[in-house]
Amino acid sequence: xxxxxxxxxxxxxxxxxxxxxxxxxxxxxxxxxxxxxxxxxxxxxxxxxxxxxxxxxxxxxxxxxxxxxxxxxxxxxxxxxxxxxxxxxxxxxxxxxxxxxxxxxxxxxxxxxxxxxxxxxxxxxxxxxxxxxxxxxx
Numbered sequence: 001x002x003x004x005x006x007x008x009x010x011x012x013x014x015x016x017x018x019x020x021x022x023x024x025x026x027x028x029x030x031x032x033x034x035x036x037x038x039x040x041x042x043x044x045x046x047x048x049x050x051x052x053x054x055x056x057x058x059x060x061x062x063x064x065x066x067x068x069x070x071x072x073x074x075x076x077x078x079x080x081x082x083x084x085x086x087x088x089x090x091x092x093x094x095x096x097x098x099x100x101x102x103x104x105x106x107x108x109x110x111x112x113x114x115x116x117x118x119x120x121x122x123x124x125x126x127x128x129x130x131x132x133x134x135x136x137x138x
Contacts, residue, residue, distance in 0.1 A: 042091030044130030045073065048103050050138075053083040055105060055114045062087050062103075064118045069093035072116065085136070087116070098125035102135045 034040055050056060053075050062070040070089035078084045089097065098121030108115045118134070128134065 038090070043070070043088045044091055044094050046087045046089055046097070046128065046130070046132055046134055048085050048087065048134050048136040049078070050083045050085055050136050053077070053085075056083065056085055056116075061108070061115045062089065062118065063115050064093060064096050067093075069096070069118070085116075087134075089130075094130065095127045096121075097128045097134065098122060099128055099132075100125045101128065102137060104136075105138050 056072065056075045058072050058074055060072040061068050062072065070087055070093070072085060073088045074084075074086040076084050076086075087103075097118055101118050101121035104117050104119055105114055106117045107113070
């Protein structure tokens with residue numbers, strides 16, 4: 001090959017543009033995965049006590065009037081013999097949950113998947129704050 005081969009003109013610039021585009025694609029992928037996994041949303045933790053951990057699993061959807069407002073973060077036994085369920089609720093939906101609201105375990109579809117549905121809550125009751133507890137029934 002000749003020293004002045006036209007294919008090698010501006011080779012450093014071409015390699016730099018390629019690396020810049022590759023880095024932008026990697027950064028965009030990381031942001032999209034974070035958005036999909038709700039990493040950039042404000043979250044509040046709530047807890048409830050259940051008699052049994054049956055059909056309660058981490059990652060399970062928490063819904064309010066059919067809309068997904070959060071998920072189950074952790075299910076663990078309590079020293080008193082009950083099961084502590086920690087919920088993560090997205091910040092913009094926390095105002096819908098009132099102090100007298102109740103969490104119910106309901107089947108979501110015919111396959112057997114269950115969701116926790118937040119129901120009830122009178123308009124006169126105070127909105128629940130992050131770190132609060134909510135009543136639970138099956």
